[in-house]
Amino acid sequence: MPEIRKLDIDTPALLIDLDRMEHNIKKMASFFDMQFSNLRPHTKTHKCPVLAHKQLQAGAQGITCAKLGEAEVMAAAGIRDILIANQIVGPDKIARLANLARHCDIMVAVESRHNVADLSMAARHAGSTIRILIEVDVGMHRCGVKSPEEAVSLAQKILESPGLQFEGIMGYEGHAVMIPELDDRRQACLKSMQVLIGARDALLKSGIEVKIVSAGGTGTYNIAGSYPGVTEIQAGSYILMDAKYRSVLQDFESALTILSTVTSRPDKETAILDAGMKAMTFEFGMPELVGVAGAAVSFLSEEHGHLYLEDADPQVGEKVELIPSHCCTTINLHDRFYAVRGDRLEAVWSVAGRGKFA
Numbered sequence: 431m432p433e434i435r436k437l438d439i440d441t442p443a444l445l446i447d448l449d450r451m452e453h454n455i456k457k458m459a460s461f462f463d464m465q466f467s468n469l470r471p472h473t474k475t476h477k478c479p480v481l482a483h484k485q486l487q488a489g490a491q492g493i494t495c496a497k498l499g500e501a502e503v504m505a506a507a508g509i510r511d512i513l514i515a516n517q518i519v520g521p522d523k524i525a526r527l528a529n530l531a532r533h534c535d536i537m538v539a540v541e542s543r544h545n546v547a548d549l550s551m552a553a554r555h556a557g558s559t560i561r562i563l564i565e566v567d568v569g570m571h572r573c574g575v576k577s578p579e580e581a582v583s584l585a586q587k588i589l590e591s592p593g594l595q596f597e598g599i600m601g602y603e604g605h606a607v608m609i610p611e612l613d614d615r616r617q618a619c620l621k622s623m624q625v626l627i628g629a630r631d632a633l634l635k636s637g638i639e640v641k642i643v644s645a646g647g648t649g650t651y652n653i654a655g656s657y658p659g660v661t662e663i664q665a666g667s668y669i670l671m672d673a674k675y676r677s678v679l680q681d682f683e684s685a686l687t688i689l690s691t692v693t694s695r696p697d698k699e700t701a702i703l704d705a706g707m708k709a710m711t712f713e714f715g716m717p718e719l720v721g722v723a724g725a726a727v728s729f730l731s732e733e734h735g736h737l738y739l740e741d742a743d744p745q746v747g748e749k750v751e752l753i754p755s756h757c758c759t760t761i762n763l764h765d766r767f768y769a770v771r772g773d774r775l776e777a778v779w780s781v782a783g784r785g786k787f788a
């Protein structure tokens with residue numbers, strides 16, 4: 431294909447800086463080279479099979495998905511070892527899950543006996559085996575069993591359920607991953623890991639084998655990842671990062687931007703961009719403008735981004751880049767990534783798992 435420069439890409443466009451992303455993949459992989467635990471990257475961040483394959487090539491042992499639809503996309507792209515780190519509930523989805531188990535080594539999180547019974551019945555019906563992790567509430571108070579005793583009793587039920595294979599436990603310390611002070615973050619994460627390992631110990635004491643102890647996010651990858659007994663880490667955002675995560679953790683580089691065009695200059699202090707809330711989410715704050723001093727995003731409306739210009743004078747037609755405040759939800763708005771190296775376009779990749787929230 432003829433060489434295309436970054437600034438020739440039509441806007442709004444979602445860009446990956448390949449050098450930075452490759453740095454992030456390598457940095458995370460080299461951390462796990464030195465650990466007993468391994469990486470099972472959460473692909474809900476990028477939702478892109480090409481990137482999942484790159485993480486596996488760098489040494490990750492499998493991948494994590496948030497949703498059944500995302501897992502179906504990854505399995506169709508040839509990935510086998512997939513954890514859905516959520517409960518799958520309801521007859522339609524459970525039937526899809528049992529069918530998917532015929533095509534990959536799917537693993538799913540459970541927290542209730544009723545759900546275990548439904549999964550077992552569907553797996554038997556489909557003639558498949560579903561791998562199971564018990565989710566433990568490690569302090570986030572979202573999902574998961576509440577005590578080691580509950581974990582033991584549920585594991586016993588799983589072990590006697592045909593069609594299911596008990597693999598271990600998971601606990602996501604989501605309340606800890608973005609605590610700004612490292613010491614506070616470490617304390618919160620360690621407390622959660624104690625709860626998780628407490629559940630593992632109760633299972634072992636009851637004679638139940640626990641192969642997998644899964645936890646962690648980008649903000650706690652090295653704390654949970656080096657905690658004795660934890661076997662895998664579900665970090666996702668590290669691959670591309672966003673402005674919010676960069677404000678608490680500088681271990682990884684910002685590799686994701688939105689390219690946008692200035693479409694109007696209504697007055698001296700304002701520039702209007704062609705990227706608004708349909709191109710960038712803002713639940714974690716406004717996107718960060720890069721490379722333009724004296725200007726900042728003040729507001730997003732549906733199709734427009736509003737820049738407040740204190741000491742800048744961007745012209746209509748000029749292109750600017752913005753770092754999204756939240757990578758996972760921003761990527762979900764786009765059909766494709768434009769992967770650039772320096773100022774050259776190198777590849778275009780489909781965000782195939784975008785919108786697969788069912």
Ligand SMILES: Cc1ncc(COP(=O)(O)O)c(C=O)c1O
Nearest residue numbers: 515602646647648664665666667
């Ligand atoms: C279950 C689970 N594991 C891991 C993560 C880690 O993601 P991140 O790396 O973005 O912190 C998340 C994020 O929401 C999650 O829900």
